[in-house]
Amino acid sequence: MELTVKVEETSSIVRKLTIKVPAKTVSNRFEKGLREVQRTAKLKGFRPGNAPMAVIRQYYGDDVRHRLYHSLIDESFQEAVRENKLMTVGRPMVESPEHQHGEGEHDHAVSEDKDFVYTATVEVMPEIEVKGYTGIPLKKDKVEVTDEDINKVVDGLRDSQAQLNPVSSGLVGADGKASSRPVKKGDYADINFSGGLVTDTGIDEKPEMKGNRVVEIGSDSLIPGFEDNLVGMRSGDTKTFRVKFPKDFPDAEFQERDAEFTVTINEVKEKILPELNDEFAKGMGYESVADMREKAKGYLMKERTGEADRKIRSELVQALIDKTPFDVPKSLVEAQTRALAQDWAEELKRQSVSEQAIQQAIMAELENIRKRAENQVRASLILEAVAKKESIEVKPEEFEAELLKTAESMRVDAEQLKEFYAKNPGRKEDFLFRLRQESVLKFLLDKAKIKSA
Numbered sequence: 480m481e482l483t484v485k486v487e488e489t490s491s492i493v494r495k496l497t498i499k500v501p502a503k504t505v506s507n508r509f510e511k512g513l514r515e516v517q518r519t520a521k522l523k524g525f526r527p528g529n530a531p532m533a534v535i536r537q538y539y540g541d542d543v544r545h546r547l548y549h550s551l552i553d554e555s556f557q558e559a560v561r562e563n564k565l566m567t568v569g570r571p572m573v574e575s576p577e578h579q580h581g582e583g584e585h586d587h588a589v590s591e592d593k594d595f596v597y598t599a600t601v602e603v604m605p606e607i608e609v610k611g612y613t614g615i616p617l618k619k620d621k622v623e624v625t626d627e628d629i630n631k632v633v634d635g636l637r638d639s640q641a642q643l644n645p646v647s648s649g650l651v652g653a654d655g656k657a658s659s660r661p662v663k664k665g666d667y668a669d670i671n672f673s674g675g676l677v678t679d680t681g682i683d684e685k686p687e688m689k690g691n692r693v694v695e696i697g698s699d700s701l702i703p704g705f706e707d708n709l710v711g712m713r714s715g716d717t718k719t720f721r722v723k724f725p726k727d728f729p730d731a732e733f734q735e736r737d738a739e740f741t742v743t744i745n746e747v748k749e750k751i752l753p754e755l756n757d758e759f760a761k762g763m764g765y766e767s768v769a770d771m772r773e774k775a776k777g778y779l780m781k782e783r784t785g786e787a788d789r790k791i792r793s794e795l796v797q798a799l800i801d802k803t804p805f806d807v808p809k810s811l812v813e814a815q816t817r818a819l820a821q822d823w824a825e826e827l828k829r830q831s832v833s834e835q836a837i838q839q840a841i842m843a844e845l846e847n848i849r850k851r852a853e854n855q856v857r858a859s860l861i862l863e864a865v866a867k868k869e870s871i872e873v874k875p876e877e878f879e880a881e882l883l884k885t886a887e888s889m890r891v892d893a894e895q896l897k898e899f900y901a902k903n904p905g906r907k908e909d910f911l912f913r914l915r916q917e918s919v920l921k922f923l924l925d926k927a928k929i930k931s932a
Contacts, residue, residue, distance in 0.1 A: 480504060484559045492605050492806045494565060498555050500595040508551065509591035512543040544588035551589065556599050569810025571601035602808040607864040613926035615798050620787040620932045624779045632775040636763055637755060643667050643748040659714040659747035664697035667748045668709055674740035677721065682739050691745075702728070702738075709742065717743045795923055796858045803861050807853055815852035820845070862919045871922060873914045881914055 483499040513532060516539045522530045552573055560567055575587070575597035589595050646659050646666070662668055671691050675684035696706050704722040712718055719741045724733040753759050757767045765771040820841050827837045841848070865871070882900075886893040900907035 480555060480558055482555055482559060482562075484562065486563055486565075489600070490806065492568075492602050492808050494567075494601055494603055496556070496559050496563075496571075496599045496601070498559050498597055498599060500551055500555055502592060502594045505547070505551070505589055505593070505595050506591050508547055509543060509589070512547055513539065516543060541588060544591065547591075548587040548589045548595075551595055552597060552599075559599075565601075566604040568602040568604055568808040569814075571599035574598050574600075602810050605805045605807065605860065607803065607805050607860055609799075609803055609861060609864045609868060611802055612799060612865055612923060615795060615923070615927045617791050617794055617798075617927050617929045618932040619791045619929050622780060622783045622787050624776050624783070628779055629772050629775045632779065633755065633768075633771060634752075636771070637752045637759070638750075640759075640763070641750045641752050644751050646747050646749050656715060659744075661711045661713055662696055662709050662744065662747055664710065665750065666696045667693055667750065668696060668712075669693050669745040669748075670709070670742050671745060672740055672742045674738055676733070677737040677739055688738065688740070705740065708740075709744070712742075712744050714744050714747050717741065791929070792920060792924070795920070795927060796861075799861050799923075800854065800857050803857075803864075805857075805860075807856055807860070811856045812849065812853045815856050816845075816849045819848050819852055819855075823848070859916065862916045865923065866915055866919045869919075869922065871915065871918050873911050873918065877914065877918075878911065881910075885910075 481501055481504055483501075485497040487495040487497070489495050513535050517530060517532065517535045518528050520530050520535060520539065521527055522534060522538065525531075525534070556571060556573075575595075669691070670693075672689065673684070674688040675682040677683075694701060694706060694709070696709055699706065702722055702724055708718065708720040708722070719739065721737055721739045724736050724738060726735045728734045755768060760766070760768045760771045763771065765774060823844075824837050824841060827840065832840075882896055883893050886896045889896070900910065
């Protein structure tokens with residue numbers, strides 16, 4: 480297509496293209512569009528394909544002009560980008576005499592006897608000059624596991640197999656039923672409760688402040704002060720007390736409000752942990768207590784090594800960001816922001832959070848999400864710049880090895896996964912992109928000056 484293109488650099492990452500399609504090209508495309516319509520048009524009094532061109536122009540001219548407007552923009556913009564070797568990001572903002580951005584009803588059309596001129600403002604990939612990326616000083620946390628750490632894991636396993644047994648004091652309550660000993664921290668109390676907000680005229684009872692549940696005393700799972708008021712009560716006892724809702728309570732109506740509750744203890748149970756011996760260890764899938772402790776140590780070492788690795792990688796990336804300033808295309812940041820918000824929304828859905836609460840949470844954290852998205856985009860672009868400068872590419876054998884690992888983790892056949900990527904080159908490129916970024920990180924860590932913290 481014959482074009483006249485003028486490129487203006489309005490910023491380091493924005494280009495304004497003024498594109499002119501000559502009238503001759505517009506006219507030829509318009510006539511071609513009319514002929515295509517003529518072949519299939521169904522007009523009263525004419526057989527399909529036999530309606531005169533003048534009639535086709537009368538009935539379908541506006542529609543052809545409208546479609547031609549968009550097709551000429553799509554085709555000419557792509558050609559202008561190729562000719563000028565621009566690495567564009569996102570969609571362009573198009574303006575023409577027929578349409579100023581944000582105005583009108585968006586019913587655009589071309590004039591088939593005139594040059595078609597429009598401007599397309601679009602973001603481009605930034606030119607990043609990376610330097611000083613080797614020899615970055617970093618500190619890596621020392622990874623160690625103590626006996627106390629192992630004991631916590633073992634205690635957690637015992638806790639998962641604990642039994643809750645009713646506790647008795649040998650006393651009988653007024654109702655003739657056996658009464659428990661006084662509640663203490665660590666006990667589990669089955670309670671009925673009801674309550675309301677304290678007002679100037681009395682207690683405003685709330686349905687959501689009424690119910691039945693089992694509470695671990697001292698777990699702080701309820702509002703501050705609630706569980707403390709249960710300490711010393713026995714099964715069958717009823718008590719009325721007041722507490723204050725915290726200022727960060729999820730429901731704004733209750734924040735920092737005084738409340739009054741009436742609680743009845745139905746039953747008190749205490750946790751009985753299983754004895755720590757080889758029999759217990761075998762029941763949990765280990766050979767012995769010693770084997771359990773050794774496996775716990777290995778688990779903790781792996782977990783903490785992973786944490787230390789993630790931390791030092793994060794520090795490395797932040798160091799690269801700090802020393803490599805450049806403008807980031809907004810469209811990339813917005814796309815990553817949407818992706819992060821969507822991932823968080825899916826996670827909240829899995830936790831049975833309501834749609835309304837999810838939207839509120841996302842809106843409240845949107846600015847933080849956007850900042851995280853921008854950092855991720857910056858890091859990604861810097862790593863790609865390093866990969867280009869150092870000629871770091873994913874070798875075929877590396878791709879094959881990682882594909883086998885992925886297939887194994889996904890529990891799918893490796894050949895099926897390979898066929899999937901062959902049919903979906905975009906997804907394969909995403910896969911290669913992640914592998915390349917990982918290779919760059921490994922290269923940078925090998926070149927960094929790492930000391931133990």
